[in-house]
Amino acid sequence: MELNLWVEKIRGGDVRLLARGLSEIENRGPRSRALLSALFPHSGQARVIGLTGAPGAGKSTVVSALALEFRKREKRVAILAVDPTSPFTGGSILGDRIRMQAHDADGGVYIRSMATRGSLGGLAPTAADVLVALDAAGFDVILIETVGVGQAEVDVVRIAGAVALLLTPSSGDDVQTMKAGIMEVADVFVINKADLPGADRLESELRAMLSIQPVGAGLPILRTVATAGQGIDKLAEALLDIDSAHAGSADYWRHRLTEMVSEKLMDRLVRGSLSEEHLAVAARQVAVREANPYELVDELVRGLLTGRPLEPECE
Amino acid sequence: MELNLWVEKIRGGDVRLLARGLSEIENRGPRSRALLSALFPHSGQARVIGLTGAPGAGKSTVVSALALEFRKREKRVAILAVDPTSPFTGGSILGDRIRMQAHDADGGVYIRSMATRGSLGGLAPTAADVLVALDAAGFDVILIETVGVGQAEVDVVRIAGAVALLLTPSSGDDVQTMKAGIMEVADVFVINKADLPGADRLESELRAMLSIQPVGAGLPILRTVATAGQGIDKLAEALLDIDSAHAGSADYWRHRLTEMVSEKLMDRLVRGSLSEEHLAVAARQVAVREANPYELVDELVRGLLTGRPLEPECE
Numbered sequence A, B: 001m002e003l004n005l006w007v008e009k010i011r012g013g014d015v016r017l018l019a020r021g022l023s024e025i026e027n028r029g030p031r032s033r034a035l036l037s038a039l040f041p042h043s044g045q046a047r048v049i050g051l052t053g054a055p056g057a058g059k060s061t062v063v064s065a066l067a068l069e070f071r072k073r074e075k076r077v078a079i080l081a082v083d084p085t086s087p088f089t090g091g092s093i094l095g096d097r098i099r100m101q102a103h104d105a106d107g108g109v110y111i112r113s114m115a116t117r118g119s120l121g122g123l124a125p126t127a128a129d130v131l132v133a134l135d136a137a138g139f140d141v142i143l144i145e146t147v148g149v150g151q152a153e154v155d156v157v158r159i160a161g162a163v164a165l166l167l168t169p170s171s172g173d174d175v176q177t178m179k180a181g182i183m184e185v186a187d188v189f190v191i192n193k194a195d196l197p198g199a200d201r202l203e204s205e206l207r208a209m210l211s212i213q214p215v216g217a218g219l220p221i222l223r224t225v226a227t228a229g230q231g232i233d234k235l236a237e238a239l240l241d242i243d244s245a246h247a248g249s250a251d252y253w254r255h256r257l258t259e260m261v262s263e264k265l266m267d268r269l270v271r272g273s274l275s276e277e278h279l280a281v282a283a284r285q286v287a288v289r290e291a292n293p294y295e296l297v298d299e300l301v302r303g304l305l306t307g308r309p310l311e312p313e314c315e
Helices: A003-011 A015-026 A032-042 A059-072 A087-105 A123-136 A151-157 A199-211 A232-242 A250-271 A276-287 A293-306 B003-011 B015-026 B032-042 B059-072 B087-105 B123-136 B151-157 B199-211 B232-242 B250-271 B276-287 B293-306
Strands: A047-053 A077-082 A109-114 A141-146 A162-167 A188-191 A221-223 B047-053 B077-082 B109-114 B141-146 B162-167 B188-191 B221-223
Touching: A003 A015, A003 A032, A003 A123, A015 A032, A015 A109, A015 A123, A032 A123, A032 B293, A047 A059, A047 A151, A047 A232, A059 A077, A059 A141, A059 A162, A059 A232, A077 A123, A109 A123, A123 A141, A123 A151, A123 A250, A141 A151, A162 A232, A188 A199, A188 A232, A199 A221, A221 A232, A250 A293, A250 B250, A250 B276, A250 B293, A276 A293, A276 B250, A293 B032, A293 B250, A293 B293, B003 B015, B003 B032, B003 B123, B015 B032, B015 B109, B015 B123, B032 B123, B047 B059, B047 B151, B047 B232, B059 B077, B059 B141, B059 B162, B059 B232, B077 B123, B109 B123, B123 B141, B123 B151, B123 B250, B141 B151, B162 B232, B188 B199, B188 B232, B199 B221, B221 B232, B250 B293, B276 B293
Parallel strands: A047 A141, A047 A162, A077 A109, A077 A141, A162 A188, A188 A221, B047 B141, B047 B162, B077 B109, B077 B141, B162 B188, B188 B221
Antiparallel strands: none
8 A cells, every 4th residue: 555545544544554554563564664754744642641550450440431531522532552561461451452342332442452572672662653653643642551560561651741650549569569660650640449448548658658759749649430430530631731742752752762773773783794593693602601792792783883794803 | 900900800709899890880881891801701600590579578588598598508699689760769778788788797798789770771781791790700699689570670580590589478469460571580489478377378379370371380389488597498409400500591692692782782873973962952853843753763873874983993
């Protein structure tokens, strides 16, 4: 399909061609770069909202309820469900996916799951590109849902303009869990399942933790009972208040440009001097101390930069 | 100091010069590459053991007890305590550090804390290099302790030849926590604080989870009460049984070589065409859609690969 037509169809709301485009991007296919470059100028309008929290915090239910809330407000909504963990968690994610199919009857909510890992650039860079495409496709709100609260998830939600961290009174470890770097990226804290005992205690613990952070004391703490739709309207408001639009800040793009350059350089290298076979041989030599990795890497990089891959030292 | 002498002193057990070398490596100082290259041929003998687990699992106590156990066996022991999280967790880590100072009187245990983050290559690559240096310094056993169970920690313990995942009966969320990709890297599961109620239940849950993994059913589950030194000898045995030596497998070096090349390329790029000022300008342009990041990145990479070499050619 001709590129401009493809872009036009995606922008016109053709969900099938959008899905095909997203697959091309996720797989880093041959047309991925051209497609992204053509879509990019049309991006920058969507509100991008990240939702994260420990397993069991009710993320999918909150995302689902938020999607409905934004639909009520006549917004076109996309959900990007990101699973950076192993196939081991497949079961629970599958459950969430099925649960979220409820939206499929509603033409206004588009759901996309990403489970790829281990691509050259990692999960977060791919998610960032997928987001550019969803943004250009004209969704007003894009909700990114992650599975856990590890580093990969932090990297992913960092893409969003507004990030909500979900906690529940039922899990005593939530405030502990937050230590893993997630505090710094959260703009709104949500105590979900707030009808359970312990919500007050959780809120005090949270406020205590936030109060010793530079900007923490001013951050909103909201309560929801997502299964009953309670508190979702206020959460939607709070999130819209924060996020301007996914034009992305200059700070965001500094990070992202560096990441993109790195990915492209590695891609060039892999297609050039660092073939799979060559890498395998080198790795075996290093493992038995027949080669020095620090010298090897210098040679490889020198080869790539001077256009004479793997030739011996200059004489 | 002359490089060969520096290496010789480090290998001879000079702790002050080792510390200076580790700082040079952590900071990616000007002599880091030469030092590592010179140390590398002397590495490959140490047993490298990774210990991870949720906060509160008693990692520092277990590491401490293991260090004593290995000392009893006449091993020289180093502990590398890695903290990939924010300054926000500084308090608890500091506590652990102070607790571990108990070993300082014992000449055989060397303790090093790493808290750097955000260097070009990230935490795990730096830890991998620090390990090469500790290994070359002649430690028989190197214990790597991480703070949590996020992706950064998984990356760090992956460097180790044997990985123990610590759980406790007191935390109901432990088995949940394990979903975050940590299961795949663990060789031994340790139920610490095994004198608390719930140890049996935790072990059954764990066995159930492991049984559905390809190699999970065969993995050892041990019980310890680290504060009382119970079970530590068996744990030490189990860990030594697994880990051959940190020569590193060919698989490990495939990953590590790729990572090293990537770091070096980015370093070259940053010192060349992608200066901080240039990056800042580009990022602002992209944020307001005056520049297309996909085209920009192509230009940068083309410039680096074809244009002007960033360092004088060999004469």
